[in-house]
Amino acid sequence: MSRMKTYDGPVSDHFDGLTFFDPDGVPPKSLREVLRWQFGGGRQRATWPVWAPSPHADTPPARVDGDKVRLSFVGHASWLIQAGGLNILVDPVWSERVSPVSFAGPKRHNDPGIAYESLPKIDVVLVSHGHYDHLDIATLSRLAKDFAPRVVTPLGNDVTMRSTDSAIKAEAFDWHDCVELGGGIAVHLVPTRHWTARGILDRNKALWASFVLETPAGKIYVVCDSGYGDGRHFRRVAERHGKLRLAILPIGAYEPRWFMRDQHMNPEDAVKALADCGAEAALGHHHGTFQLTDEAIDAPAKALVEALDAAEISQQRFVAMKPGQVVEI
Template identity: 35%
Template sequence: MLAIKVILSVLAMLGLAIYFINVNLVAKPAPTANAESEHFYGNKFHNEQPRTPLSFKDTAALWVRFFTEKKVDTTPDITIPVVPMQRADLDALSNDALHLVKLGHSSVLLKVYGEYWLIDPVFSERASPFSFVGPKRFHQPPIDLKDLPPIDKVLISHNHYDHLDKASIKALMAKTQQFLVPKGIDGDLINWGIEANKIITFDWWQELQTHQGLIAFTPTQHFSGRGMGDGNSTLWGSWVIKTPQESLFFSGDSGYFAGFKAIGDRYGPFDLTLVETGAYDKDWADIHMTPEQSVQAHIDLQGKVMMPIHNGTFDLAFHTWHDPFDRVVNEAENRNVALSTPKFGHVFSLDTLPPLTPWWKATQ
């Protein structure tokens, strides 16, 4: 029986590969994506510390595991708590502070001294190139895309489907002033209809001074790709946001690496770090952190309060859906790290950060 499952898994993998090639689901980096970037060579972007790429055998084994390994408790059995938001709620927020709300997974809405910014907005039902298959949301966003106010800035960390959602970007096109993206991603946005003069591209350590403060694009240890044959053709990274009163770090996706300390030394301390805590596994340990490593990254960043992100919305790994929360709470207690775990849709400012609230416990 297992042999049959393995054969079917390999055939499914080959079928998906052929489908990806036929429909050309690949990133379309801008022709100048590699211009003046020391991280681009051999027609690809590279991490600061080289990764060992998966061999075909390793990739095949991972696909077999994906199709044959039994998953346990990877999706919630009851409704995830979400606080509904209305446009009026956002407009009522003051313009003299930085307000924040988690929308789901790694998607975050900010009101930065009167301007609305979105980070990695994913509003689609699935984190997938397809509407009929792929990781499906555990919960709906706390606000509909159509109800969002005009957006001044959309910040993208990298081009994976759970961070760069084509449908959301196209829906935001008419109401967004600027798109801040890693090198190469501008090619896809232009292909989707975004005007080139609305897009600003970043290499690692590049900065943008705004009326509200400083935005900097900083390294991560990860990779990029949206299909077959486009791996690492666009850059990936994290974001630093510093206003005169607050300092915020958004991790994007990353394995644990020395870059967190370098970011902390240059831009820290941070009032709040939003750090990836989810979708980890032994087979991709160098590109996604365990919860224990996420806490260490927060410490390296010189963070004051840590908010775990990249969890609670999609099934993207083999661990239980609540394992990231359980483990990060345990490690934070061991390391004397302050955690904030707001429900999706809970709006707050950095001087009124919600405390550790184990909302996931009620669903176990």
């Protein structure tokens, strides 16, 4: 029996009293399937360069006011979004590794697109789920010490944060909750096709989500991690939230497909997701910083170009980002 602290709350259509589940998804792969992927015959894991620096680096302004939104890509699934006088970090990871231990596990292949020391005062942090490449306790603790931001996260992840560092000001919410952040900014937590865990005994003991940010420049759909399935999660966001100015969509960590299909989109899936959610434009992330799966470091960006051409969608509508790149809308 695990003594790990986990979420305790009422049963719902996606929580059975012990674990969370996606009524329109599939369970995560079993340990047997993990071992088959890692150690089975015929695995073809691309070799990444030891260091692959981005040609970009950003020093953001203190604030962005008016009807503009400034988005700076930090790397992997980490973003700084500035709007309405607020500075919002999404899934912030400044650590060298995304792992339960500091001496092993996936390691950075490039620096964060914003040096930590160049960050403006952070008001809000959004954390999508508990996987180590998204919920980085070391970074959250550093942010808590330096800025004491609100941390908005799906149910149960607050338990993970506070059980490690009580200074992290975590607030937990359910799917479809709306949180007012101030400055005319609000965030909606929306279902996404994924799962979560921090170890082998807490699988799906916390919830996972994507975000729809209401900003002065329009709605921004932030998908930190998701499989595609039949696309219904993306179509439902369009139905529920209407016109989207921008979608941030994952395009990496997708090989081998037999293992990753249900939890991570490939670029072809991401192009379908863009069509389903109907956003005016998209930015591709979740690639090129940490090697979590088997594809080459540049494979997602190349495959995105091919998928857009095949779908007859302009290359300018969906761009694969590099750390340090900035987009203003």
